[in-house]
Amino acid sequence: MTLHTIVWLRRDLRLADQAAFHAATQAGPVIPVFVLDDETLRHRRMGGASRWWLHHSLARLDADLRALGSRLILRRGRCEEILPALVAETGASSVHALHHYEPWWRNAERAVARSVPLHLHHGNTLVPAGSVLTGSGTPFKIYTPFWRALSERMPPAPPLPVPELAAPAQWPASEPLEDWGLLPVRPDWAAGFRAEWRPGEAGALDRLETFAGRASRYAEHRNLPSMEGTSRLSPHLHFGEVSPATIWHRVADAGGSVDTFLGEIGWREYAQNVILQYPDYGSRNARDAYDAFPWREGADADADFTAWTQGRTGYPIVDAGMRQLWATGWMHNRVRMIAASFLIKHLLIDWRRGEQWFWDTLVDADYGSNAVNWQWSAGTGVDSNMFVRIMAPLTQSPKFDAGDYIRQWVPELAHLSDFEIHDPVKPVRGYPQRIVDHAAARARALAAHQALKG
Template sequence: MAEKSGRGDLCSASLQMGGDLEHRSAHGMPGRMSDPVLLWFRQDLRLADQAALGAAVQEGPVIPLYVLDDQAPRQWKMGGASRWWLHHSLRSLDDDLRKKGSRLVLRQGNCVDQIVQIAEETGARRVHALHHYEPWWRNAEKALGKRLDLCLHDGALLLPPGAVRTGGGNSYRIYTPFARAVMDHMPPAEPVRAPSRIDAPGQWPKGDSLDRWGLLPTAPDWAAAFSRDWTPGEAGARANVAAFLDEAADYDRARNLPSREGSSRLSPHLHFGEVSPAQVWRQVAGAPGNATTFLKELIWRDYAHTQIWAMPAYGSENARPAFDAMPWRDLREAGVDFTAWKTGRTGYPIVDAGMRQLWTTGWMHNRVRMIAASFLIKHLLIDWRHGARWFWDTLVDASYANNSVNWQWVAGSGVDANIFSRIMAPLTQSEKFEAADYIRKWVPELAHLNDDVIHDPEAHDARPADYPAKCIDHREGRERALAAWRRISHDCGAINHRAG
């Protein structure tokens, strides 16, 4: 599916004719259009199952471009870990394009202005791109559509927001009925292979040097270990999907066991669009065993994007207004605790292991993400937004939709969320989900402790001198959180969600 935005109707005509739009040459004979078309990459850094690319290559020479725009997102410009990933993913994309006879043009600045400038320089009349649903991208699409012919295509999600609706015609707010409705439309269409060749323009516009963007940290190089865990790019995404296929049937159980690292580890590849969700669905659904639990995680990703589509401020505003009155601790009071949480020095081994894994690898096991987030919000009574911003800067898979919706789910402030008074017990969770080896890997001060002691060394009088005491007792933290909850809970029975 494609949507026309902007002036003229050439885009609509080319789509209706299967992309084989012709024009008359000076001699009156039909010929291919010679004007180049622009292909605007964003969080869709792939060549396979890329509807915008597929449409562009049928119209004439293609100028693929990526604009590093830190102005449009404002406070949501990419964090440090994501920028590391972006550098390597763009390098990989350019390599892949060159194998097809093309290349990637890089520009920096306001994306709309840069695209219009390239169009003026090259004579391009049309831009193809995939839809994206973060508020800044939606604003940019509207602005660009007023200045150029912009053809927007689906493909970032399984289904675009609004494709499934309630019986009353509204957007779904609750995940379970949303998931059922999406499942009625599955499986997605067969993915489309990358084109064998991409025609180049007669003259390339000038572009920036990727290395000059300074996306990689240098002093210090806190991402030095990232490359041991990750291979950004479309080839790396394909390899990760293939590696997961044998594990998909056991995902329902293994994803909760940090020591097994049973997560798919596909989230950064999906976030940067190095593989389409349709490709992942088709491959995983065809693997041996029942992979329903994992497929529902792909649907959750769609659900999260549907929420930010309906409520663009989900990353900064409580979806339940009653939480605006929550008596969070001021960071001037709680700053020491917040630093302990960020650096993995809380005295709770499972929390500390997760936070250290995050800093070292740019990623954290999904079960541990929930435990660490719950600890910050409830044990430390620190506003979820502070934690979300830290994850935004340190996660290689930092997605505005997923990050915002998941943090508000844990906080209880989201549209469809865990109730605030349901407080995770990190010590119990650690033992229940067999995290001993995970703790040994990421908290080496505790590596010598046996399984009976390592989850709570302080309680067994076995805390090493170089490992911190608990920053707060579990019972004390729980009671403080419940007291704060009681102050606002009388408003929570009839909470109205913020309007989208």
């Protein structure tokens, strides 16, 4: 009897450079399986934007598999229950999967391994998370020495090709993707998503090719939101539609300032190492002193938070970013920092509320990167910006030439001149007044930090 294996897919929805597929093919026919497990994720179940992306990524992967004579099996429930049941149903000899470092997936891997032979492989990071160590053999907590040590191990191994997949004699039943309700219906808020993104491995590789042509100018253009200077690969990376090794090998020799971009891939690696050391990094301050920080709460703070989420703060660069996020599921990286700093320091609202909003609205809502970036902005992380360094949105906007970006996302201001649009001096019909004065907000934030220090 020919043995076959199961490949358990999660955030690794690709065929190229997929070590689990390659290992599984050595044993015979392969059954690719994706389990929608909201129960294991509990309060970290995917947000609406991620679920939209997941639907289209799964559909695309199934089409790619069928082109190879295979298919994707969909099941819903707890992985630790679904996978052993599927092994028993199909007579599979083992389950292969890629390592994931979110705490819930590590728990799920241990639970699955207690019931079935589970073989885990690396491939979602350049090197295994936790393997880049200090001279004393401990994990790095600070990014710069981590990146220096990681760079010494580069380049990564060459990417694996798309494998040849043999099909089992009989396929197990699969749930219809449409029955999972991953797409918005009433209302359908995803029109901007459809215009902006093409989920799936082919879309990821096309995006990579487009970026490769300008990777040498990354440092010069990445902070300019009015330009197409970033890679926009983050959602494809998050869902594993392209591996970091594939990206590295495609752009590393671009010359110019491509090393700055490679450092951003390194930051993603760093984030995975952080959540391996601090599994609750998305909900707990890394610096205990900030547990006593006097965050604003109550009706006024809630009203300010709502204004921030809706892009109605009266600060054009912040509002442009928040509206771009709502419309497309993505926000320019420089603007993410400005918007996060504004929530934390201008409004004195707990960074965790912002992290949760991004978790629900970003198509690249990666637990490690999202948590590390928010704690960096808040000054609460193991490696973070100082709280007293407060970004001034009215200065950041002209500094990074955000005029056309604001015109695109805040059309009420589109008629203003390049000089006025960053900081309208007169009220503009339909556009809100500032919910807080910059100087007063800065003074309030510094006083709150001083009170924390005692």
